[in-house]
Amino acid sequence: MSSYVKSGLCLALAALQISPDNSRHDVLVEAKVSQKVVQPLSPSNDNNNNKPSHDDENAAPRYSRTEVAEHCHYDSCWIVVNNKVYDVTRFLRQHPGGDDIILEYAGFDATSVFIDKGHSRDAYEMLAEYFIGEVTEKDWLPEMNCT
């Protein structure tokens, strides 16, 4: 698939808020259908309780899921895990599970798959190195437990 076509596809799926494996879609639809605001769960730090403050000028950059979806390429690969945005472009070639498996989720929410694969503590620590910001509050999804 050409990168031009893939870009378009990523953006279209992002507009519909659908992950490649559809795993996080139900959560969002359920939250919207029940007209409940998704709990404003803070993207907690892996050390926990480092809640972002809106007044904090040094707060991490915020990205909408549509912005994240633009980074769905080998040359620019962002993923979301628990409402945090990671630029894992530099890591693709180092990934023990191969680059393809991450690229499937490039531009998308990879929370379920990252956690379900049972990554080690080391993997979580590595992930933290690629943190670049947080998802904008309107696009937050309920967090999943990492343990």
Ligand code: HEM
């Ligand atoms: C995007 C979703 C991802 C998927 C689906 C995925 C999947 C996998 C799989 C299947 C393995 C096992 C490889 C094997 O048995 O040989 C693995 C291992 C590993 N992955 Fe990922 N991975 C993802 C993202 C990441 C990210 C973003 C990082 C860190 C920045 C990472 C770090 C590691 C590490 C360190 C291992 C070695 C085993 C461990 O320490 O847990 N992975 N991954």
